[in-house]
Amino acid sequence: AQSVTQLGSHVSVSEGALVLLRCNYSSSVPPYLFWYVQYPNQGLQLLLKYTTGATLVKGINGFEAEFKKSETSFHLTKPSAHMSDAAEYFCAVSNAGGTSYGKLTFGQGTILTVHP
Amino acid sequence: ETGVTQSPTHLIKTRGQQVTLRCSSQSGHNTVSWYQQALGQGPQFIFQYYREEENGRGNFPPRFSGLQFPNYSSELNVNALELDDSALYLCASSSDRVLGNTEAFFGQGTRLTVV
Numbered sequence: 535a536q537s538v539t540q541l542g543s544h545v546s547v548s549e550g551a552l553v554l555l556r557c558n559y560s561s562s563v564p565p566y567l568f569w570y571v572q573y574p575n576q577g578l579q580l581l582l583k584y585t586t587g588a589t590l591v592k593g594i595n596g597f598e599a600e601f602k603k604s605e606t607s608f609h610l611t612k613p614s615a616h617m618s619d620a621a622e623y624f625c626a627v628s629n630a631g632g633t634s635y636g637k638l639t640f641g642q643g644t645i646l647t648v649h650p
Numbered sequence: 651e652t653g654v655t656q657s658p659t660h661l662i663k664t665r666g667q668q669v670t671l672r673c674s675s676q677s678g679h680n681t682v683s684w685y686q687q688a689l690g691q692g693p694q695f696i697f698q699y700y701r702e703e704e705n706g707r708g709n710f711p712p713r714f715s716g717l718q719f720p721n722y723s724s725e726l727n728v729n730a731l732e733l734d735d736s737a738l739y740l741c742a743s744s745s746d747r748v749l750g751n752t753e754a755f756f757g758q759g760t761r762l763t764v765v
Contacts, residue, residue: 538692566750577654577740577756578693585750624692628749636683636706636747638754640692
């Protein structure tokens with residue numbers, strides 16, 4: 535079984551401030567971890583993913599995330615927020631094996647608001 | 651633009667009716683997954699199709715069914731619609747079943763309202 539918990543349904547930051555969106559996961563086998571962004575009335579766009587290897591993953595638009603196995607976390611960060619980052623962000627988990635390798639399990643989402 | 655096209659974009663149906671949603675996958679992709687995203691929630695996995703065969707199913711009743719065609723496009727059918735079926739339905743296509751090996755590209759979704 536696999537699950538994702540995103541801490542904080544809403545996060546508000548000022549333009550130029552650090553963005554930190556939290557994600558914890560549960561998986562019975564080694565996970566693949568993903569962050570997606572969703573703009574209003576649109577589908578999901580992949581920001582970054584962790585599969586194996588380097589635990590610090592860099593993605594598009596200046597975002598990065600660090601896989602911490604001991605903490606079962608995969609938090610998303612960006613050093614300096616832009617107005618265009620305002621959107622909803624989803625953390626998701628899939629597995630390399632078992633019965634869930636084709637399935638993404640998503641968290642509830644975090645809405646990021648960026649103030650001028 | 652992801653190359654994944656869903657139709658229609660919006661749909662209103664009456665409780666008890668049946669609906670068919672369509673997804674055209676990105677060129678070269680042989681895998682299509684369907685997700686239901688209720689308002690204010692994360693997407694929930696419905697099922698995945700790989701080379702015209704169902705390749706995994708989430709916790710959805712049998713009235714949710716699907717099909718994948720030889721060109722890898724796909725349909726999602728929902729029978730006996732209920733009010734709780736109102737949601738955004740997302741289709742994702744990929745070149746591999748194992749999502750760690752590839753990227754799943756999502757369409758813009760079909761917004762289904764059941765009244």
